[in-house]
Amino acid sequence: MKKTKISSILTPPILTVLAVLFVIPILLVFINSFKSKFYIIGTPFELPDKETFVGLSNYIKGLSTSGFFEAFLRSVFITVGSVILIVICTSMTAWYITRVKTVFTKMLYYLFVFSMVVPFQMVMYTMTFTVTSLNLDNPVGIIFVYLGFGAGLSVFMLSGFVKSVPNEIEEAAMIDGCTPLQTFFRVVFPILKPTAITVAILNAMWIWNDYLLPYLILGTGQKTVPVAIQISMQGAYGSVDWGGFMAMLVLAIIPIIVFYLSSQKYIIKGVVAGAVKG
Amino acid sequence: MQKTLKKYLPIFVLPTGVAFAISFLIPFVMGLYLSFTKFTTVTNTEWVGFSNYIRAFTADDNFVNALKFTVKFTIVSIITINVFAFILALLLTKSMKGTNLFRTVFFMPNLIGGIVLGYIWNLLINGVLAYFSVDITYDAKYGFWGLVILMNWQLIGYMMVIYIAGLQNIPNDLKEAAAIDGATNRQTLFKITIPMVMPSVTICTFLTLTNSFKLFDQNLALTAGAPAKETQMLALDIFNTFYGRTGWQGVGQAKAVIFFILVALIAFIQLRLTGRREVET
Structure with missing residues (x-):
């Protein structure tokens, strides 16, 4: 019986770590969308600081062009x-x-x-x-x-x-x-x-x-x-506006997440029901 | 009722039927025919028999390489995704607080589109590889494992939900009886839990199989086949044969027919297997 006790104590922290790992990729894009375009590719794991933080300009400039x-x-x-x-x-x-x-x-x-x-x-x-x-x-x-x-x-x-x-x-x-x-x-x-x-x-x-x-x-x-x-x-290699690109990814994801959180019960049920498609 | 309803065929069936014919039925028949011709446009064709099919395999290695890469990727994905999803489902069905929150998080990546997923992981993987001064197109194995990780991230939550449903359907008496008979945890898992969720295993295996085998968007966004088409999967190879080289449309269509036959074969086997399982349980 001791064995099950250990595993039930360990389960929540393991799941929490996994859940964080699952969210990191999305979070990463979100964070980088506030960084200047020169500091994204190659150094995506660095948080924005005084020098690299550009506020919403990626969303405004990058997207309108x-x-x-x-x-x-x-x-x-x-x-x-x-x-x-x-x-x-x-x-x-x-x-x-x-x-x-x-x-x-x-x-x-x-x-x-x-x-x-x-x-x-x-x-x-x-x-x-x-x-x-x-x-x-x-x-x-x-x-x-x-x-x-x-x-x-x-x-x-x-x-x-x-x-x-x-x-x-x-x-x-x-x-x-x-x-x-x-x-x-x-x-x-x-x-x-x-x-x-x-x-x-x-x-x-x-x-x-x-x-x-x-x-x-x-x-x-x-x-x-x-x-x-x-x-x-x-076709735009070298001249890719990574800042605007991150903003684009964020705006492509947000509607899905909002939609998902607002009606996830239906969505999970629906997707599983659609599994017949195969 | 049938008689009155019958007259309404144009209203009830025509819109769907016409759309279906234009976007699927007619193109499908045309596609079959064109795979036996040499053509540059759909209206300018010349019958060449099976030569497109032969060229698909012999003109260059692209198709065979793509097939090998796809099969390898599919096998690795099926195993990793199902093992991880099953373990997660086991952990989440042990009554515990916050289960719903975890389920919500793990399922989410499944809803994000392939192109977006591909670029998210492109950024992440290139960020990691930057510490070793290389990028994802440096070696085909980076692209391969990148795709495997991406696919795991996308599908684990989906498969997990199906496994959870399967696990919750196992009657508790079975486990209790096993416990009374003195079965260890391991014995209960292999002798009771896993045999009882076999229907879910079949469904999930085929879902991961078809999803991995037909992968296109993620492949295009993550590596686009680089380096030197080494990470190109079947669907992407077909696309590039059609639109990348003039005069190769016939070969592209022949490859597409082969691709279709493979996918149909998988679906057929699945139908037989799941049909049998339903009778059994």
Whole structure:
């Protein structure tokens, strides 16, 4: 019994040390974002002192020159727009293909499931072609593209949930004179809400962090946050503004941390539920 | 109900269906076809049979090297991530104060995007290596272990949460019975706890497997393949074949098809394994 006692005394300090180690990388970026750009690379572990501390100037100067604020707003627009469109459209589709049993809906379901397995590299070149030839290569068009790519996982998760819901309530609503659209938005969608939240969280995190798709479709002219970060490091070797770069990283992380701390219960549950994607 | 609903197909299915066709279905079919052609644009193609597939392996060592690097990285990641995540889960399920706080902290890196993660670790690792007057691109082994550490940092919390759920599902009677029968802690761990969380082990193994195997953003941001493409993983090699060299798009597409087949194979094995486990338990 003595053994367990020792381990239970040691556990909290070990976990605390580990937790600190986990936070250090993020803290490091945060600290360096207040240092002058000449004192960051090579000496990131030194705390800012009188000589190296520059206050908020990295945030103000570094970010306004790199077009980061526009990128930030663009990322917010694309993420919010895509998530709303994905949640509404895919839940409608999921309900329809689960309730209407035809060869077509069955085939569609398997195609959605299949698309989850295919890595992005398989379709990236030809997708860029179809999207640009349809003039969808702009911040509004890309929302539609995200609907296509998000459809697989979202339809899969939502229709899994629809299957577990008995359809008596829906039928009662239809008999009482609701049209299918009314039935869906007044009866079905409220029931789907827990899964819809999970789907929204998974898609929001994916789209906010996504780099390759916006890079290929929008290019460097209409940067999103990840593209802006990657671009500012590319092709500018030697002349990289490390101060502004640190500020960018901080501003890219902050929304995620705020979002996470405000609804972490849903997020952890959602991410684990999304593990089926594999 | 089916009959009335059926007529609403255009409203319920069309938006998702069209988007799906444009961004996935049509490009997928085109991609399969293009892998057998030589092309510079999608509309200007010439049928060449399997020669792209042969060139992917023989024209240079890039693809084979990337494959080797990816496999090595994936194996090391799977082992380290799952061992650490499992130990953390064990520690956190021993009823203790502040468990939630630790869980929150360990899970957080999982939410940060690959590009940002890559540059955070680029800064940190280069900062450490600066004391030895080198940087991460000096030797491929720095890039390799840098990626392993990054991946551990990102995924440990995620896997830990799954293991915690698995551990909490073990009925207490089992452990109590073992204790009464005089089992040592070690025996309880290997004979009861680990066999009982095997379903979680399968899930986590495959999650780390696919995540490591398909890694792109982190690879690009941390080393971008440097030095001399030695730390280039499959996804990055495919990208560079497509966009780095003109006239190689066909080869890039062929590599992408091979990549797809490998990933699909992994997913298929996973489906079989998890399906069987569900029957067992």
